Amino acid sequence: MQLQAHNKALYLSVLTGAGFLFLAALGPGLLGVRVSESFGSWQYQIFELLCHQDPARSFNITGVQMAVCSRCISIYGFFFFGMVSMPVFARFKPSLQKEEINWLIAAILLNLADVIGNYFGIWSNTHISRFLLGGAFGITLALILTNEFFTLNKSE
Amino acid sequence: MENEQTQPSYWNSVILASLITAIVVTAFSLIGGYMTLGSEPSGSFFSSAQLFSTIGCLVGALGGLFANWHYVKENDVTYKIGKGALLGLMVGLGATIFSVIISQIWNVIDPGFQEALIEWNIQNLEAMQMPAEAREQAIAGFDDPNSLQNIGLQALFTFIGLGIVNVISGLIGAKVFASEE
Numbered sequence: 510m511q512l513q514a515h516n517k518a519l520y521l522s523v524l525t526g527a528g529f530l531f532l533a534a535l536g537p538g539l540l541g542v543r544v545s546e547s548f549g550s551w552q553y554q555i556f557e558l559l560c561h562q563d564p565a566r567s568f569n570i571t572g573v574q575m576a577v578c579s580r581c582i583s584i585y586g587f588f589f590f591g592m593v594s595m596p597v598f599a600r601f602k603p604s605l606q607k608e609e610i611n612w613l614i615a616a617i618l619l620n621l622a623d624v625i626g627n628y629f630g631i632w633s634n635t636h637i638s639r640f641l642l643g644g645a646f647g648i649t650l651a652l653i654l655t656n657e658f659f660t661l662n663k664s665e
Numbered sequence: 666m667e668n669e670q671t672q673p674s675y676w677n678s679v680i681l682a683s684l685i686t687a688i689v690v691t692a693f694s695l696i697g698g699y700m701t702l703g704s705e706p707s708g709s710f711f712s713s714a715q716l717f718s719t720i721g722c723l724v725g726a727l728g729g730l731f732a733n734w735h736y737v738k739e740n741d742v743t744y745k746i747g748k749g750a751l752l753g754l755m756v757g758l759g760a761t762i763f764s765v766i767i768s769q770i771w772n773v774i775d776p777g778f779q780e781a782l783i784e785w786n787i788q789n790l791e792a793m794q795m796p797a798e799a800r801e802q803a804i805a806g807f808d809d810p811n812s813l814q815n816i817g818l819q820a821l822f823t824f825i826g827l828g829i830v831n832v833i834s835g836l837i838g839a840k841v842f843a844s845e846e
Contacts (some may be wrong), residue, residue: 519747523836542728545799548790549807554822558690558764559725559830561697581723588833610841654836657746 512596512658513662520658524592531589534582552576568636569660579636580620583643584650591651599659609653616646666832672744675752678736683759686728686827689838691767692759693724695778703780707787718776728760729753729831746839757828765820772811779810 514520532539537550548552548657553576556562560577575582591598620642627634732752739801772779790803808815 515746516745519750523750526832530826543799545795546805547716551822554819555826555828559723559826560692584723609752613837618712650833650837651778653840654746657836657840 510661512599513660514596515660516658520592522619524589527585527589527592531582531585534575534577534585536570536573536577536617538570538575541571542573544573547573550576556581566636566639569578578639580639580643583640584647587644587647588650589647591648595651595655596659599661600654602655609649609655613646613649613653616642617651620646672742675732675736675748675755678732678739678758679755680753681735682728682732682756683763685731686725686756686760686831687763687767690725690827691764691771694768695771698778698782704786706785706792709813723830725760725827726834728756728827729833729835730838730841732756733835734842737842742843743845744839744843746844749805749835749837749839749843750832751835753833753838754828754829756835757831758824760827760831761820761824764823765816769816782809783807800815 533552533555534632536552537547553562556576560581562574562576563578564574565631566580567574568582577585621640623634623638626632715813729749732755733749736752787804787807790800793800795803810816810819
């Protein structure tokens, strides 16, 4: 069985975009910018309308807050990882169909439950729990798209 | 279902999704701004808008998904995911334009808002534990947010963020709603 690629230009464009988004989301600390110089950095501005950027809910790099919260950095990171790993996913699971949509729905529901439970004080989520649940969402986003870019050619 | 050669225009769906996305993200931004102004400068880099800290995340990414859902629902069509990505990109661009327009309209409604936010940020920087020289450097970096250059730069950054995430959500939308499978 041979791996066949489809929509190559689209795949490369989305891969590049996802990679850029992930690197930007890591924030100015990645580029060695100091805290005092990081105010108003382009990384923060890109995500200003996309994430709450709450310092209490975000990781730091060299003491400089990332441009997105711990859940969002995980979503972007795992989506990028999923995009890179798509050829491998396609080999391990050649027919990705409806069950991936169910996984995506499950990941969304888990994240919603976590947010609501935390909001109403039923439990307190942490950097790690938000990171793991965000990661589940990010990886299922990539999984659902795998067969649009890579399939196994069974005739060979 | 109609095939791809005879598909109707997607502009209605794109404009509707752009408008909804722009209104939602700008409203979140404005409400967050007013909540910031209502709080004491704490010396933290970002204000913590409690309500929006939990529900506001990634709302701006739903535009591409919504545009594809609406386009399929209204026209009963199927298409490839590339078109879904295009719809998402258009929504990212449209939402950026609409959000800049709404922000400018808000500047007319409440002309003191931007200035008050800058003042709050300066007080916040003064509350930070950082060397005086670094603090002065950061304060000097506050430009007029209503200058044409800053509006253009902000729009560019907004488009980069909204554009990429809506392309991804557009792909997902096309896969889920418009796939022939």
